[in-house]
Amino acid sequence: MFTEENLKKVEEIKKRYPTSQAALLPVLWIAQEQFGWISEDVMRYVAELLGLPYSHVYGVVTFYTMYNKKPVGKxxxxxxxxxxxxxxxxxxxxxxxxxxxxxxxxxxxxxxxxxxxxxxxxxxxxxxxxxxxxxxxxxxxxxxxxxxxxxxxxxxxx
CATH class of the missing domain: 3.40.30.10 (Glutaredoxin)
Known part of the structure; x- marks a missing residue:
């Protein structure tokens, strides 16, 4: 789960974009900052939070190298x-x-x-x-x- 502060950030992001799909990249960035990487559980959480199919979130995370699919070092x-x-x-x-x-x-x-x-x-x-x-x-x-x-x-x- 996102922290209360990050949930507020997500809500602000959702207001700036016309669709949840358009808000996905910055929301994933928030997730990575909080959790350190984007696990399958985090992908499912973000998909549910934004009302998007898991397959779409998975496709975005695995396409972009800026999202860590496993824990990384300091x-x-x-x-x-x-x-x-x-x-x-x-x-x-x-x-x-x-x-x-x-x-x-x-x-x-x-x-x-x-x-x-x-x-x-x-x-x-x-x-x-x-x-x-x-x-x-x-x-x-x-x-x-x-x-x-x-x-x-x-x-x-x-």
Whole structure:
């Protein structure tokens, strides 16, 4: 169940959109912020709350990479591997992070500190290669910059 505060937010969102279907994306964002990820139970809850078929909510959640379908670590590292980033070293960065963190893409470190994900375009092609950590973008990334970033995050400092 949403907190009372989040239920109020949902009601405000519903007032701004012509249909419940149109309100789905921001309501799912609220759900992810509260629960940390979008489980099947959360999808069913949101579907019921908005009066939508579960299949529609499921389709939206599984289509967009911005929704976590399983728990993620404290730092969700998302590496863009679309064309611009790929041409400027995204796969080398991804391999470096796998080695540095000791996990593969889609995995989380045993201490639940880092999750590594490969994503499609983050929309920052002019500053490729790009890495997103939680809601923050890190542009023109190199192995050296990633090394410093991981060290800072390991000490819980951005």
């Amino acid at each position: 730092y969700h590292i998302q590496v863009c591997t679309n064309v611009s980033c790929m041409l400027r070293g995204a796969y080398e960065n991804l391999e470096y992070l796998e080695k540095k963190l000791g996990i593969k893409v889609g995995q989380t470190t045993p201490d639940m500190k880092f999750t590594l994900t490969e994503v499609e375009c983050l929309g920052s092609c002019g500053t490729a290669p790009v890495v997103q950590v939680n809601d923050d973008y890190y542009e023109d990334m190199s192995k050296e910059k990633l090394e410093k970033l991981i060290e800072q995050l390991s000490r819980d400092r951005k």
